[in-house]
Amino acid sequence: MxxxxxxxxxxxxxxxxxxxxxxxxxxxxxxxxxxxxxxxxxxxxxxxxxxxxxxxxxxxxxxxxxxxxxxxxxxxxxxxxxxxxxxxxxxxxxxxxxxxxxxxxxxxxxxxxxxxxxxxxxxxxxxxxxxxxxxxxxxxxxxxxxxxxxxxxxxxxxxxxxxxxxxxxxxxxxxxxxxxxxxxxxxxxxxxxxxxxxxxxxxxxxxxxxxxxxxxxxxxxxxxHLDGNCHVYIDADADPAKALKVAYNAKTQRYGTCNTLETLLVHAGIAERVLPELADQYRQAGVELRGCERVRKLLGDQVAEATEADWEEEYLAPVLAIRMVDDLDQAMDHIHRYSSGHTESIITENYSHARRFLAEVDSSSVMVNASTRFADGFEYGLGAEIGISTDKLHARGxxxxxxxxxxxxxxxxxxxxxx
Amino acid sequence: MxxxxxxxxxxxxxxxxxxxxxxxxxxxxxxxxxxxxxxxxxxxxxxxxxxxxxxxxxxxxxxxxxxxxxxxxxxxxxxxxxxxxxxxxxxxxxxxxxxxxxxxxxxxxxxxxxxxxxxxxxxxxxxxxxxxxxxxxxxxxxxxxxxxxxxxxxxxxxxxxxxxxxxxxxxxxxxxxxxxxxxxxxxxxxxxxxxxxxxxxxxxxxxxxxxxxxxxxxxxxxxxHLDGNCHVYIDADADPAKALKVAYNAKTQRYGTCNTLETLLVHAGIAERVLPELADQYRQAGVELRGCERVRKLLGDQVAEATEADWEEEYLAPVLAIRMVDDLDQAMDHIHRYSSGHTESIITENYSHARRFLAEVDSSSVMVNASTRFADGFEYGLGAEIGISTDKLHARGxxxxxxxxxxxxxxxxxxxxxx
Missing domain, CATH: 3.40.605.10 (Aldehyde Dehydrogenase; Chain A, domain 1)
Known part of the structure; x- marks a missing residue:
């Protein structure tokens, strides 16, 4: 032929x-x-x-x-x-x-x-x-x-x-x-x-x-449809109950999908209130945690040390990177640098932070108080999807x-x- | 440097x-x-x-x-x-x-x-x-x-x-x-x-x-923004007055623009009623005409012979190719084959022909009873334009x-x- x-x-x-x-x-x-x-x-x-x-x-x-x-x-x-x-x-x-x-x-x-x-x-x-x-x-x-x-x-x-x-x-x-x-x-x-x-x-x-x-x-x-290195950012003004629920679901509801959470960002001001409990839940689900120095200080040695490669990786597996940040700008800078532009979510009750995150994060889906796992043609009401575009031109998401x-x-x- | x-x-x-x-x-x-x-x-x-x-x-x-x-x-x-x-x-x-x-x-x-x-x-x-x-x-x-x-x-x-x-x-x-x-x-x-x-x-x-x-x-x-090989098709059911007005304007209002008419298609059933008068107007404006055999038979030797290259060319000059066709399908086949996908217009009072032309002609602008010269960001109400896209993805027109x-x-x- x-x-x-x-x-x-x-x-x-x-x-x-x-x-x-x-x-x-x-x-x-x-x-x-x-x-x-x-x-x-x-x-x-x-x-x-x-x-x-x-x-x-x-x-x-x-x-x-x-x-x-x-x-x-x-x-x-x-x-x-x-x-x-x-x-x-x-x-x-x-x-x-x-x-x-x-x-x-x-x-x-x-x-x-x-x-x-x-x-x-x-x-x-x-x-x-x-x-x-x-x-x-x-x-x-x-x-x-x-x-x-x-x-x-x-x-x-x-x-x-x-x-x-x-x-x-x-x-x-x-x-x-x-x-x-x-x-x-x-x-x-x-x-x-x-x-x-x-x-x-x-x-x-x-x-x-x-x-x-x-x-x-x-x-x-x-x-x-490139990779989905998705982030959830738990803001200082997050409702802890929502933070736990969303961060847990975004990582564990399915591991192999492109809209699964891969790096969790947590504001230092709320870390003590949410991270220990969340880490327990993740461990019970069999999720391996890799954290920055401050996260490891809080959660102890059970958390492996996260390297630069961890911020970049789409695990597609029961592994989660966690980083502590000092404010919304640091969180958005991290996302800007490492995200693949697929889906990011902020957990917050703060009106201005929600508005800034929505306006400034440049990904195909940007969410407030919702699990990244919703980024999907059926969930969005398209009926079906041929893929999820991480391009900006023509079709996005x-x-x-x-x-x-x-x-x-x-x-x-x-x-x-x-x- | x-x-x-x-x-x-x-x-x-x-x-x-x-x-x-x-x-x-x-x-x-x-x-x-x-x-x-x-x-x-x-x-x-x-x-x-x-x-x-x-x-x-x-x-x-x-x-x-x-x-x-x-x-x-x-x-x-x-x-x-x-x-x-x-x-x-x-x-x-x-x-x-x-x-x-x-x-x-x-x-x-x-x-x-x-x-x-x-x-x-x-x-x-x-x-x-x-x-x-x-x-x-x-x-x-x-x-x-x-x-x-x-x-x-x-x-x-x-x-x-x-x-x-x-x-x-x-x-x-x-x-x-x-x-x-x-x-x-x-x-x-x-x-x-x-x-x-x-x-x-x-x-x-x-x-x-x-x-x-x-x-x-x-x-x-x-x-x-590629070339604009634009067509006007005068249907058998065209209003001759509108046909004359639009076909004349589309060619002569400006010669060097991408939305200028380059090939005129005329239904055989109306050619005798519109072409001789239109040809006179074009000639008075200094437009050189190049026609197919049937057009030359109707208009005489003043019309040069159109070759394959004429159907393909964007003249950007006072030159116009004219072809006689037997029906709407022949007109659309010609457009499908030679158009650069910029702008095409049908002149007709026939409801079904207008609907078919609008639906089936695959160009960035498709018009009924209007001059191709309207294909422009200001005329469409965009306020300004950075160009006219002949792509289909992301931005068109x-x-x-x-x-x-x-x-x-x-x-x-x-x-x-x-x-």
């Missing part, structure tokens, strides 16, 4: 399909999603069989247990995946909405219409459920999609791809509107990210290394259907000309 | 200043703009003298008359430039606006807050007025700016830069919030576009070649203050944790 030729064909087909998708009605797009769900259910055993082949090959190739787990489609996961697809049917269609339509002094009426981006390329790991999630969000937002999943999931993905094509055809939409790359050749990724004439935006989903590499090499804009669209200006006149 | 070191210093200072700018109040920012205007007025003759030195050097170096014209600050232009700066004071400050603030089932309250992008790098030609325009828009939107103007304007720009610094200091803002690069070394541009740690977005203003080169090499996101900002999610809780 000539990869360049193959990817150019895929790209051209996607570009052509994107025009049909852009004018598809909400009814047609929903019909396609429904038909895809039906096709997936009808081919359930074939897809699970394909997944078993992927798993067997993965085991033979010595794939790590964590990766095998992500690769696996259990019957329950399969059903959840199809239900997720059907939930996208219920989401409002963002395409075509016209906002800010106003008359100008010249007499023209100017507004903005929400429109699809065009062709979205998604590069992800060996998680077959992402194939469905990504396809559903791209279709609903009127885009064409080119999906490149991890090579270990190739059989699962191809089995799912057949259902995608069948559902699209049944709804009268081009079955090239979602294309799943049929080769495991890595050169396909290089091609996918190099042709702005075929692809409007790349959404990489995976580890930081993958995303940094793609961002560095891409000739197409990238919506990045959880990216749902709207993040996969753009706006164009529309002008209504009546023979108006410029003077 | 070590360019790398110099640009890293500039970058670090800009990044530091961006934090102060992000928290600056509207009052402080407006005070700085006012103080800059006063400083410019106070140093009027020094700036005009510096501009005379640039002009003299330009003439010695054989600069083309058109470039010398753009470089020149006549007293009238100078005054217009300062007035433009003062108009930015009157614009609403986009920063801090919170929208879509709603309670979620979990009890948290989620919204979006508009925030500055951070540091904006602007690369432009030898037009000293752009130094003021760009500085004013970046300051008002709470950003720090690094300005790199054309080397021919170096003396003018440095004289203006002194006033920028003085005005910022007077308002109590860091005078590094707007930095004008002090070297004409081209390596400075390479540095400016290569450091995402210092610069959040690059806005190149200039010819297509400059913008394509910067886009290809930049490691920082670029808001692009005229880019005003809002295009120089981003949004972050804000969450208000009361000790809320995720279950």
């Amino acid at each position: 000539n990869i360049q030729q193959y990817m150019a064909d895929v790209g051209r087909q996607a570009r052509a399909a994107s025009r049909a998708m852009a004018r598809a009605t909400s009814g047609e797009k929903n019909a396609a999603l429904g038909a895809i769900a039906a096709a997936l259910r009808a081919h359930r055993s074939a897809i699970l069989d394909a997944n078993q082949r992927d798993l067997a090959r993965g085991r033979d190739n010595g794939l790590e247990p964590a990766l095998l787990d992500r690769l696996e489609l259990t019957p329950a996961r399969f059903d959840g995946m199809v239900e997720g697809l059907e939930q996208v049917v219920a989401l409002a269609d963002p395409v075509g909405a016209i906002t800010d339509l106003n008359f100008r002094p010249s007499g023209i009426q100017v507004g903005k219409m929400r429109v699809p981006l065009g062709v979205i390329g998604i590069i992800y790991e060996s998680r077959p459920n992402v194939t469905i999630d990504a396809a559903a969000l791209c279709l609903k937002s009127g885009n064409a999609a080119i999906l490149r999943g991890g090579s270990e999931a190739i059989d699962s993905n191809q089995a799912i791809a057949e259902c995608l094509r069948a559902g699209l055809r049944e709804a009268g939409l081009p079955d090239t509107a979602v294309q799943v790359i049929e080769t495991t050749d890595r050169a396909a990724v290089g091609e996918l990210i190099s042709h702005p004439e075929f692809v409007d935006v790349i959404v990489p989903r995976g580890g930081k290394g993958l995303i940094e590499r793609i961002s560095a090499e891409a000739r197409v804009p990238v919506i990045k 959880p990216v749902g259907l709207e993040g996969l669209t753009s706006q164009k200006w529309v002008v209504f006149g009546d023979g108006h000309v410029r003077q | 070590n360019i790398q070191q110099y640009m890293a210093d500039v970058g670090r200072q800009a990044r530091a200043a961006s934090r102060a700018m992000a928290r600056a109040t509207s009052g402080e920012k407006n005070a700085a703009l006012g103080a800059i205007a006063a400083a410019l007025r106070a140093h009027r003759s020094a700036i005009l003298d510096a501009n005379q030195r640039d002009l003299a050097r330009g003439r010695d170096n054989g600069l083309e008359p058109a470039l010398l014209d753009r470089l020149e600050l006549t007293p009238a232009r100078f005054d217009g430039m300062v007035e433009g700066l003062e108009q930015v004071v009157a614009l609403a400050d986009p920063v801090g606006a919170i929208t879509d603030l709603n309670f979620r089932p979990s009890g948290i309250q989620v919204g979006k807050m508009r925030v500055p992008l951070g540091v904006i790098g602007i690369i432009y030609e030898s037009r000293p007025n752009v130094t003021i325009d760009a500085a004013a828009l970046c300051l008002k939107s709470g950003n720090a700016a690094i300005l790199r103007g054309g080397s021919e304007a170096i003396d003018s720009n440095q004289a203006i830069a002194e006033c920028l610094r003085a005005g910022l200091r007077e308002a109590g803002l860091p005078d590094t919030a707007v930095q004008v690069i002090e070297t004409t070394d081209r390596a400075a541009v390479g540095e400016l576009i290569s450091h995402p740690e210092f610069v959040d977005v690059i806005v190149p203003r200039g010819g297509k070649g400059l913008i394509e080169r910067i886009s290809a090499e930049a490691r920082v996101p670029v808001i692009k 005229p880019v005003g203050l809002e295009g120089l900002t981003s949004q972050k999610w804000v969450v208000f809780g009361d000790g809320h944790v995720r279950q």
Whole structure:
């Protein structure tokens, strides 16, 4: 297979399909999603069989247990995946909405219409459920999609791809509107990210290394989801009960997610009142603590010494760094220096401190008296998300259907000309 | 001068200043703009003298008359430039606006807050007025700016830069919030576009070649303003009077602007009724016509033969390509193939055709019965613009203050944790 030729064909087909998708009605797009769900259910055993082949090959190739787990489609996961697809049917269609339509002094009426981006390329790991999630969000937002999943999931993905094509055809939409790359050749990724004439935006989903590499090499804009080195700052004027509750939840509710707390900042004036109890709770949950000198002085030797690397790290594990600070500015300076710009929360009853933290902390989500774990498309009401952007341009924070669209200006006149 | 070191210093200072700018109040920012205007007025003759030195050097170096014209600050232009700066004071400050603030089932309250992008790098030609325009828009939107103007304007720009610094200091803002690069070394541009740690977005203003080169090499996101190959389509159901008025205005009101009509598409069913009269008007205005075979058959040999290159070209001159089409789909296919995605307009009284054209034409501005010349930040009510984006991501069409900002999610809780 000539990869360049193959990817150019895929790209051209996607570009052509994107025009049909852009004018598809909400009814047609929903019909396609429904038909895809039906096709997936009808081919359930074939897809699970394909997944078993992927798993067997993965085991033979010595794939790590964590990766095998992500690769696996259990019957329950399969059903959840199809239900997720059907939930996208219920989401409002963002395409075509016209906002800010106003008359100008010249007499023209100017507004903005929400429109699809065009062709979205998604590069992800060996998680077959992402194939469905990504396809559903791209279709609903009127885009064409080119999906490149991890090579270990190739059989699962191809089995799912057949259902995608069948559902699209049944709804009268081009079955090239979602294309799943049929080769495991890595050169396909290089091609996918190099042709702005075929692809409007790349959404990489995976580890930081993958995303940094793609961002560095891409000739197409990238919506990045980098790491989540999230902070909670317990202000001097915090309500201790809220501080305990939020700081505990933000760290322990789930360890492996990007919105999990990684460094806790505590004002020196409240440290004695909250830290010992909080440290007990963390220890009972099995969280390893690493503190600055002042924190260790307060909590004793059970707390390991935090080094510069601890302030920088996204643990994604039951480990927490803790630092004592003297005021809000020191807390914000720490965040400014070490945060990855994902999510930060202040715990305070002080009106002015809350306002300053909200205004001055430059992260995709900034919270007051709430757990960082809320930074999520479902919790924010987007219905679904394709990722959480740590970029500032275009889409920031959880990216749902709207993040996969753009706006164009529309002008209504009546023979108006410029003077 | 070590360019790398110099640009890293500039970058670090800009990044530091961006934090102060992000928290600056509207009052402080407006005070700085006012103080800059006063400083410019106070140093009027020094700036005009510096501009005379640039002009003299330009003439010695054989600069083309058109470039010398753009470089020149006549007293009238100078005054217009300062007035433009003062108009930015009157614009609403986009920063801090919170929208879509709603309670979620979990009890948290989620919204979006508009925030500055951070540091904006602007690369432009030898037009000293752009130094003021760009500085004013970046300051008002709470950003720090690094300005790199054309080397021919170096003396003018440095004289203006002194006033920028003085005005910022007077308002109590860091005078590094707007930095004008002090070297004409081209390596400075390479540095400016290569450091995402210092610069959040690059806005190149200039010819297509400059913008394509910067886009290809930049490691920082670029808001692009490429060419404007704009179309007007006269539908079979057009009101002939409106068609004549709009098509004439779109071509002749100004020739050198990006929103000027470059290819006119005319439905075969109305061509005889509008084209001969329109062609007469164009000819009287001195516009050279180049047509497809059917247009030449109708209008005669005075119309030159249009080649493939004519459909692709942005003339920026009194030249117009004309093509006859058989229906709306043919017109949209032509636009899809040749348009640069800037601005297209349909002239029609047909409701369904207007709706289809609006929905399906994928350009930054899509119009019905209005001249393409309206595609402009002032006409759209943005107050001012830093350029017109032909990108789909982040900012599309005229880019005003809002295009120089981003949004972050804000969450208000009361000790809320995720279950």
